[in-house]
Amino acid sequence: xxxxxxxxxxxxxxxxxxxxxxxxxxxxxxxxxxxxxxxxxxxxxxxxxxxxxxxxxxxxxxxxxxxxxxxxxxxxxxxxxxxxxxxxxxxxxxxxxxxxxxxxxxxxxxxxxxxxxxxxxxxxxxxxxxxxxxxxxxxxxxxxxxxxxxxxxxxxxxxxxxxxxxxxxxxxxxxxxxxxxxxxxxxxxxxxxxxxxxxxxxxxxxxxxxxxxxxx
Amino acid sequence: xxxxxxxxxxxxxxxxxxxxxxxxxxxxxxxxxxxxxxxxxxxxxxxxxxxxxxxxxxxxxxxxxxxxxxxxxxxxxxxxxxxxxxxxxxxxxxxxxxxxxxxxxxxxxxxxxxxxxxxxxxxxxxxxxxxxxxxxxxxxxxxxxxxxxxxxxxxxxxxxxxxxxxxxxxxxxxxxxxxxxxxxxxxxxxxxxxxxxxxxxxxxxxxxxxxxxxxxxxxxxxxxxxxxxxxxxxxxxxxxxxxxxxxxxxxxxxxxxxxxxxxxxxxxxxxxxxxxxxxxxxxxxxxxxxxxxxxxxxxx
Numbered sequence: 001x002x003x004x005x006x007x008x009x010x011x012x013x014x015x016x017x018x019x020x021x022x023x024x025x026x027x028x029x030x031x032x033x034x035x036x037x038x039x040x041x042x043x044x045x046x047x048x049x050x051x052x053x054x055x056x057x058x059x060x061x062x063x064x065x066x067x068x069x070x071x072x073x074x075x076x077x078x079x080x081x082x083x084x085x086x087x088x089x090x091x092x093x094x095x096x097x098x099x100x101x102x103x104x105x106x107x108x109x110x111x112x113x114x115x116x117x118x119x120x121x122x123x124x125x126x127x128x129x130x131x132x133x134x135x136x137x138x139x140x141x142x143x144x145x146x147x148x149x150x151x152x153x154x155x156x157x158x159x160x161x162x163x164x165x166x167x168x169x170x171x172x173x174x175x176x177x178x179x180x181x182x183x184x185x186x187x188x189x190x191x192x193x194x195x196x197x198x199x200x201x202x203x204x205x206x207x208x209x210x211x212x213x214x215x216x
Numbered sequence: 217x218x219x220x221x222x223x224x225x226x227x228x229x230x231x232x233x234x235x236x237x238x239x240x241x242x243x244x245x246x247x248x249x250x251x252x253x254x255x256x257x258x259x260x261x262x263x264x265x266x267x268x269x270x271x272x273x274x275x276x277x278x279x280x281x282x283x284x285x286x287x288x289x290x291x292x293x294x295x296x297x298x299x300x301x302x303x304x305x306x307x308x309x310x311x312x313x314x315x316x317x318x319x320x321x322x323x324x325x326x327x328x329x330x331x332x333x334x335x336x337x338x339x340x341x342x343x344x345x346x347x348x349x350x351x352x353x354x355x356x357x358x359x360x361x362x363x364x365x366x367x368x369x370x371x372x373x374x375x376x377x378x379x380x381x382x383x384x385x386x387x388x389x390x391x392x393x394x395x396x397x398x399x400x401x402x403x404x405x406x407x408x409x410x411x412x413x414x415x416x417x418x419x420x421x422x423x424x425x426x427x428x429x430x431x432x433x434x435x436x437x438x439x440x441x442x443x444x445x446x447x448x449x450x451x452x453x454x455x456x457x458x459x460x461x462x463x464x465x466x467x468x469x470x471x472x473x474x475x476x477x478x479x480x481x482x483x484x485x486x487x488x489x490x491x492x493x494x495x496x497x498x499x500x501x502x503x504x505x506x507x508x509x510x511x512x513x514x515x516x
Binding site: 137 | 237238286292294295296297298300301303304307331334336367368369370372373375376379380382434438439440441443446450452453
């Protein structure tokens with residue numbers, strides 16, 4: 001495990017596989033951890049890394065509970081600073097974070113595979129004043145094993161489709177898993193951009209497509 | 217250096233720390249603790265002692281509590297700042313009082329007070345928002361700093377670059393408190409040097425090599441999809457009366473009246489007040505007049 005000091009938090013970056021060729025950085029869903037990607041190690045020929053986001057796995061929690069995807073993207077960017085350019089695989093909130101990074105750092109992230117998982121939807125496309133109450137803010141749901149309870153706020157942040165679309169348009173290549181799961185508005189907006197390609201929803205097929213992408 | 221004095225400024229009668237979500241926040245208080253409570257929320261980069269002029273004037277009738285938000289003044293720094301955490305902190309303080317309170321906020325604190333009244337209407341009697349009606353539609357930039365028109369992904373790259381340097385960032389010390397006064401005065405020329413010397417003495421600390429701001433340098437470095445046009449429509453659901461207060465003088469920190477009116481049109485029970493001779497910092501520039509308007513609006 002590589003311990004990354006990032007601002008005031010310490011992040012756990014797990015090398016899952018050594019190798020040559022394109023590096024892969026895996027970003028887990030809400031309540032997940034790097035362990036969710038153990039299978040990836042035997043499906044990829046290059047080096048594989050998986051990050052524990054703040055408040056998850058072996059990474060430190062965020063003092064004050066200010067969890068939001070852009071902040072998690074900063075975590076993943078700290079991993080990129082360490083390992084260099086990489087392809088991203090993200091599940092749930094990790095998929096949304098992968099989109100933000102692919103759009104924000106297209107030079108470091110030539111492509112990303114977006115998979116469903118916890119925190120994929122977020123809190124909807126626009127504010128819903130009827131639902132905005134202190135009890136909604138406090139009601140975090142069941143605590144997730146091994147996580148800061150406040151990470152469940154990563155299921156509540158607003159994700160406007162046009163915001164997601166702007167990141168998709170700035171990105172290199174995005175592979176979006178197909179499957180029987182509810183597609184939030186941001187996902188549909190990303191799926192409609194020219195940089196996005198639908199791929200079969202299973203990890204094996206998704207990684208196979210990612211491996212065959214022609215990337216400069 | 218000894219504590220400066222300023223005419224009319226009264227130090228809090230009591231100060232304590234209050235834990236919200238595990239974060240230590242400073243609460244300053246004036247007046248009879250058994251009187252009806254009034255909670256005050258300050259603006260961005262300010263702190264709770266900015267109410268040292270207004271609070272004693274309200275304390276003639278109320279128990280006045282000023283909350284210093286996370287990352288500001290003597291309140292604790294956190295690892296990541298988000299608007300909703302501050303709103304929740306305000307609600308947590310309100311709930312700890314055991315009875316509904318009047319809620320007053322300035323600038324960013326005014327917007328957060330409004331959200332706190334929406335989140336927990338059972339805790340709020342009446343709401344006062346002092347020039348806290350959000351940034352202009354095109355976004356906000358401090359005086360002299362041009363707006364950034366680039367699309368979100370390009371601005372996001374700057375955010376990521378900032379985050380990469382986060383551990384290294386610290387305020388540079390200014391040799392004298394007077395230098396902080398001049399720095400702040402360049403931003404807020406309507407505030408007198410004498411007042412700023414008093415206000416910044418409590419908003420800065422003396423270190424080796426001079427004075428540094430107490431505000432967390434990481435505060436306000438956030439990034440998200442939030443948009444100014446989201447302000448307003450949600451206010452339709454306010455269940456408490458709101459007093460919207462502004463100063464009459466031009467001030468680059470003050471929201472354009474047409475935009476403010478458009479947003480305030482959503483408030484079901486609205487009273488408006490304009491204080492003569494004040495810009496954005498109404499309660500600091502004209503504390504007596506501000507207190508008179510507030511005492512007229514806030515039921516005993």
